[in-house]
Amino acid sequence: xxxxxxxxxxxxxxxxxxxxxxxxxxxxxxxxxxxxxxxxxxxxxxxxxxxxxxxxxxxxxxxxxxxxxxxxxxxxxxxxxxxxxxxxxxxxxxxxxxxxxxxxxxxxxxxxxxxxxxxxxxxxxxxxxxxxxxxxxxxxxxxxxxxxxxxxxxxxxxxxxxxxxxxxxxxxxxxxxxxxxxxxxxxxxxxxxxxxxxxxxxxxxxxxxxxxxxxxxxxxxxxxxxxxxxxxxxxxxxxxxxxxxxxxxxxxxxxxxxxxxxxxxxxxxxxxxxxxxxxxxxxxxxxxxxxxxxxxxxxxxxxxxxxxxxxxxxxxxxxxxxxxxxxxxxxxxxxxxxxxxxxxxxxxxxxxxxxxxxxxxxxxxxxxxxxxxxxxxxxxxxxxxxxxxxx
Numbered sequence: 001x002x003x004x005x006x007x008x009x010x011x012x013x014x015x016x017x018x019x020x021x022x023x024x025x026x027x028x029x030x031x032x033x034x035x036x037x038x039x040x041x042x043x044x045x046x047x048x049x050x051x052x053x054x055x056x057x058x059x060x061x062x063x064x065x066x067x068x069x070x071x072x073x074x075x076x077x078x079x080x081x082x083x084x085x086x087x088x089x090x091x092x093x094x095x096x097x098x099x100x101x102x103x104x105x106x107x108x109x110x111x112x113x114x115x116x117x118x119x120x121x122x123x124x125x126x127x128x129x130x131x132x133x134x135x136x137x138x139x140x141x142x143x144x145x146x147x148x149x150x151x152x153x154x155x156x157x158x159x160x161x162x163x164x165x166x167x168x169x170x171x172x173x174x175x176x177x178x179x180x181x182x183x184x185x186x187x188x189x190x191x192x193x194x195x196x197x198x199x200x201x202x203x204x205x206x207x208x209x210x211x212x213x214x215x216x217x218x219x220x221x222x223x224x225x226x227x228x229x230x231x232x233x234x235x236x237x238x239x240x241x242x243x244x245x246x247x248x249x250x251x252x253x254x255x256x257x258x259x260x261x262x263x264x265x266x267x268x269x270x271x272x273x274x275x276x277x278x279x280x281x282x283x284x285x286x287x288x289x290x291x292x293x294x295x296x297x298x299x300x301x302x303x304x305x306x307x308x309x310x311x312x313x314x315x316x317x318x319x320x321x322x323x324x325x326x327x328x329x330x331x332x333x334x335x336x337x338x339x340x341x342x343x344x345x346x347x348x349x350x351x352x353x354x355x356x357x358x359x360x361x362x363x364x365x366x367x368x369x370x371x372x373x374x375x376x377x378x379x380x381x382x383x384x385x386x387x388x389x390x391x
Contacts, residue, residue, distance in 0.1 A: 089132050089206050095384040096198040097127035097374055098189035099229065100258075100339040100346050102298060105286040106276060106306040114241050115273060118286035120293065121226075121242075122250075123234035125385035126260060128195060129180040130158070132202045136176050142146035142254040147181035157196035160223050165203040168219055173206055184367050186266025188225045188340025197230035201381050213379065217245070234375030234382070237290055251294040254373045257351040260344050263321055264365035267314045275310035282306055298348050303337035311342035318343050322364075328354035 036040075037068060103121040105324055109115050143152045154160065158177060165171060183191030200216050213220075216230035225242040236247045282304045289302045312319035318338070322345050326336045334349035347353075351370035376382045 012131065024283065035297075039055055074142060075179065092133075092202050092205055093129065093131045094198050094202055095127050095382050096130050096191075096194045097123050097125060097182075097230075097382050098183045098191045098194055099123050100174045100185075100189065100228075100260075100344075103286065103289050103303055103337075104305045104307060104340070105284070105289070106278065106281055107214070107286075107386075109278065115156065115276070117242055118237070118239050119242065120251075121229050121232075121236050121238050122252075122292060122376045123376075123382065124258070124260075125374045126183060126189070126369050126371045127382070127384065128182050128191065129384075130195065130202070130205075131178045131180075132196055132199070134206065135174040135176045138172055139174065141174050142176045143179065144177070145179040145181055147179075147185075150179065150181060150185065157192045157223055157227075161196040161199035161220070161227075162203055164219060164222060165200055169207070169210060171203065171207055173203065175203075184262050184344075186366075187260075187262050187344040188267070188338065188342045189344055190229070190340065191262070193224050193226035194230050196220065196223045196227045198381070219306045233378075235373070236366070237286075237389075248290075250373060250375055252297050252373060254375065256298070256348060258371050258373075259347045259351055259353050260326060260339075260367075260369045260371055261347070261357065262322065262344045262367040263317055265315050265317060265343060267311045267318070269341040271314050272307055272310045272341040276307065277310075280309065286335070298335050300335045302335075303335040305338050307341045308338045311338060315343055318345070321345055324356060325354055328356050352385050 029235055058102050102122055104117060104257055106118040107116045107118055117154055141159055143156060143159060145152065148158070153161070158179065162175060166173070179195065181191075183189055183194075185191065195265065196219055197216075200220055204211050204216060213231055217228045220227040220231065221243045225240075228243045229236055232245050233247045235248050235250045237248055238244060239246075284304060292299075292302050303318060308322075310324075322336060322338065325333075326349055329336060329347055329350070331349040332350045332352075332354070336345060336347050338344065339346050353368045357366055359370060372385060374385060
């Protein structure tokens with residue numbers, strides 16, 4: 001797996017309005033979306049016959065309770081020993097990877113108050129590990145984690161996802177969950193959204209996968225705009241609020257190295273969008289960016305993020321960090337850019353941070369991690385990337 005580091009442990013825990021459904025085709029001097037029968041990926045389709053699960057009958061259950069605690073995985077394993085194992089699966093451990101936005105264009109403000117985006121999302125090999133065990137309880141989930149500051153009540157997207165799955169299917173399974181958190185929060189990496197998608201996938205496995213991947217993807221949009229992406233193949237052109245997903249074949253080698261560098265501070269997504277000025281965003285057609293990447297790979301000129309400027313206003317140190325990484329990493333990185341609404345700076349082309357990250361007290365709370373691009377096969381969840389030492 002990709003290694004991650006923090007210079008101050010444990011503080012390392014401290015994205016146009018088009019709706020494309022088909023690949024790119026060049027028409028004269030412009031780019032448009034056109035059918036491509038040879039494509040191995042189909043939008044939101046994974047070759048399964050849709051199944052509509054039976055809904056729970058009777059009156060709605062009372063609001064579910066969540067038992068909150070910060071605990072070790074060993075204590076959760078003890079609870080798992082009490083589970084009746086006649087359901088087939090009693091415990092499941094899954095990798096929950098995060099993502100980066102290779103480019104992120106904001107094209108307009110919608111009538112509903114949200115912004116329309118067009119972005120190339122890609123899953124990467126940094127991720128959390130989540131263990132799900134069937135609970136003997138039929139009234140509450142139990143969530144524990146190794147990271148202080150992570151909400152363990154109904155605010156946590158894992159619990160939201162499990163509640164949503166029970167609502168959609170009528171399942172009465174409750175879980176003991178342990179979250180081994182490795183993705184920093186407030187980083188623009190979609191760690192919480194990935195956790196939610198992973199929880200939906202897991203809950204479906206425990207009862208024999210009655211819901212199709214397409215259904216899980218559709219349901220997941222009720223949790224958050226980034227969650228449906230994780231039900232893609234791992235590389236997708238996303239529009240709308242981010243929930244309109246077009247699977248694409250990976251346009252860069254999966255072995256392309258990168259480094260993620262996150263300062264101690266975080267950016268409020270709401271505050272970043274509040275400071276966004278559409279008249280100051282890029283005017284480049286996002287489809288042209290997508291085509292350039294598919295032909296020439298990742299370079300600095302295609303890694304446009306319209307949220308960088310407002311994020312730099314929210315967190316001025318983030319602007320300085322990007323500048324310093326760009327200068328110090330000249331010749332080392334093919335591109336240096338911010339992911340999502342911040343505050344992670346991504347360097348593509350090398351797994352190593354520049355030397356200054358290790359120098360000076362002002363950098364002591366910086367999180368950094370190497371990573372690679374990652375995809376998944378239909379009807380399989382993401383697999384943790386093997387470390388170089390075991391390859």
